Amino acid sequence: MPRVLKNIEDIDSMSGLHLYHATVSNCSQRVRIMLEEKELNWESHLIDFAKSEQLTEKFQSINPAGVVPVLAHNGAIITESNDILEYIEQEFPSPQMGKDGQYIRSLLDLSNAVQADVKLLTFELILNKMRPFEAKNFEDYAKRQGNKSLVEFHRKFAFDQVSEAEISNAADSLSKAAIYVDTVLQKEEWLSGKAMGVADISWVVNGHRFYALNATMPNLLGMEPLTNFKNWFKNMSSRKSFKRGLLDYLPHMMR
Numbered sequence: 001m002p003r004v005l006k007n008i009e010d011i012d013s014m015s016g017l018h019l020y021h022a023t024v025s026n027c028s029q030r031v032r033i034m035l036e037e038k039e040l041n042w043e044s045h046l047i048d049f050a051k052s053e054q055l056t057e058k059f060q061s062i063n064p065a066g067v068v069p070v071l072a073h074n075g076a077i078i079t080e081s082n083d084i085l086e087y088i089e090q091e092f093p094s095p096q097m098g099k100d101g102q103y104i105r106s107l108l109d110l111s112n113a114v115q116a117d118v119k120l121l122t123f124e125l126i127l128n129k130m131r132p133f134e135a136k137n138f139e140d141y142a143k144r145q146g147n148k149s150l151v152e153f154h155r156k157f158a159f160d161q162v163s164e165a166e167i168s169n170a171a172d173s174l175s176k177a178a179i180y181v182d183t184v185l186q187k188e189e190w191l192s193g194k195a196m197g198v199a200d201i202s203w204v205v206n207g208h209r210f211y212a213l214n215a216t217m218p219n220l221l222g223m224e225p226l227t228n229f230k231n232w233f234k235n236m237s238s239r240k241s242f243k244r245g246l247l248d249y250l251p252h253m254m255r
């Protein structure tokens with residue numbers, strides 16, 4: 001069951017659904033797609049990393065982990081994108097979604113587990129022309145970012161070389177995950193069972209990122225033989241929610 005964290009003073013007085021999110025963040029994409037599928041009204045609080053908005057005292061107090069997405073719902077704060085999907089499903093059961101899939105839990109766990117590899121490859125292969133830090137402003141960032149493992153990630157990415165072995169290990173982990181998803185789709189029509197649901201939403205954003213990674217380095221993840229994955233992704237990505245929650249937020253060069 002999703003964890004619901006403590007209330008924060010400011011958020012206490014905010015009614016309804018509020019999402020703190022970032023445009024290109026795959027974890028934010030996941031939650032926006034869910035909100036679209038549920039046809040919910042929500043208020044957007046875009047966090048612009050380029051302007052260090054994740055470092056403000058207010059945001060750090062809302063989520064000490066310093067990351068998006070964060071959902072605030074009538075004073076409750078929910079973090080972790082996959083937990084947020086489950087929270088929304090629990091609070092807003094209509095329209096109904098697939099729930100009977102045998103592999104939903106393992107797919108959500110796998111989606112969490114591959115996040116670090118998705119992030120490493122995204123930064124190294126897709127965003128490498130937009131390195132956010134220069135030496136002069138890194139120390140200021142490090143001081144203000146409460147999440148020290150995040151600081152170490154950005155320190156490494158900004159100043160050290162990501163090795164070929166790290167890239168190939170991350171690619172290997174994502175390839176294996178894609179094969180697992182394809183295997184589930186041999187047995188079940190959707191990742192969530194007989195109908196589309198949270199596991200499908202969690203994975204469609206990974207699918208989008210996997211294909212984007214392959215486009216930067218052909219066949220990095222060897223997705224070509226995975227026809228179940230490919231057909232499922234085609235279905236998922238033709239939904240209105242995918243356009244509204246993901247494509248509409250991407251800069252044109254990444255669409």
Ligand SMILES: N[C@@H](CCC(=O)N[C@@H](CS)C(=O)NCC(=O)O)C(=O)O
Pocket residue numbers: 022025026027028049054066067068069079080081082112115150
């Ligand atoms: N496990 C978390 C990961 C959250 C996460 O890493 N968010 C990224 C964007 S996808 C972030 O906010 N990064 C901020 C940073 O790297 O400074 C989730 O699923 O929500």
